[in-house]
Amino acid sequence: MSTAELHTLTGAYALHALPEEERLAFERHLGACEACTQEVRELSATAARLGLAVSAVPPPGLRERVLREIATVRQEAPPHSTSERSGVAPGRAGRWSSYALAACLAAAAAFGGVAVWQNQVAQDARQEALQARQQNEQLARVLAAPDARTSSGELEGGARGTVVVSRSANRAVFLASDMARPPGGKVYQLWFNDDGSMRSAGLMDPSATDDTVLLDGPVDGASGMGITVEPAGGSEEPTTQPVALMDFPDA
CATH class of the missing domain: 2.60.40 (Immunoglobulin-like)
Structure with a gap:
């Protein structure tokens, strides 16, 4: 995989959508590419915020459809990449970038329902654990009371x-x-x-x-x-x- 191709994987990586081989190659690339590192950081933060904000459960099959789109749509490479020197028209690159970003945000929104559900389950579990601990403490106080x-x-x-x-x-x-x-x-x-x-x-x-x-x-x-x-x-x-x-x- 060329360096130019690696520059296009930031969105898929931020959404944990890369196959294992490509993920490992991209992580090696991140160690030497500050522009991709920054872009991944920003996309991950956006996905996380959308995940917490969206409470609707995604329709069946949305995740698979979005991931298929990500696999066929290229992102605009960071400014220093070889794509700018290859003669690609800026307008066309901008359109592809918009499509890729929209796909990333749609995927993040699709995962949002699951994230909110998981967060609610965790909160319910913590609440149940707190109630159980309080009840056990009260039970122990009764059993150990001097006047029991x-x-x-x-x-x-x-x-x-x-x-x-x-x-x-x-x-x-x-x-x-x-x-x-x-x-x-x-x-x-x-x-x-x-x-x-x-x-x-x-x-x-x-x-x-x-x-x-x-x-x-x-x-x-x-x-x-x-x-x-x-x-x-x-x-x-x-x-x-x-x-x-x-x-x-x-x-």
Whole structure:
């Protein structure tokens, strides 16, 4: 590949669209060509900004069509390249350059939907990790609280449940072992027993037979807890008879 041809690959390189052999040759060329280095830097920055700005998901096949265009359209070489000395008319070169830049920007926009989606996934994962860490910290505080009190008992089907209550933390933790999985489309829902009035305290993992759950919400004046089988996502109030009722330990 000639030096003149290498000068035309800045856009494809900035979009990671070069075959391995051409990529390696172009990277060797970059080490000795400041003009191409600068152009790659600017095109990469433009592609990144477009990727963050565009939220629409690209239509199927757009990426392939754009990359095919890039393969057939030449960019204008940097001013010092041999193309200016070859007698090519400036107007024609300018038109090809415009087409190539448009192709590069279109490719960057096409990748933008994916970039935004990936960024959103990363943000969601960080948020979930933060929530899980905060919940684990609260759970550990309840279990390690000086006033933590424990009550255990046998549950339906031979399962065993233990509830730990800390009045100073105003929270409770439920630990279950050997629980049968709920029927398909159902979930175990936990409830605070406020003197006969049931208040939702969160859901158990329907795929786990052993689970440790920080009850959702303060203990306040609850005297115990219950477990019912509810539709996936839970219910605002119990819709079935409790499969288990447990009293909270005395303070």
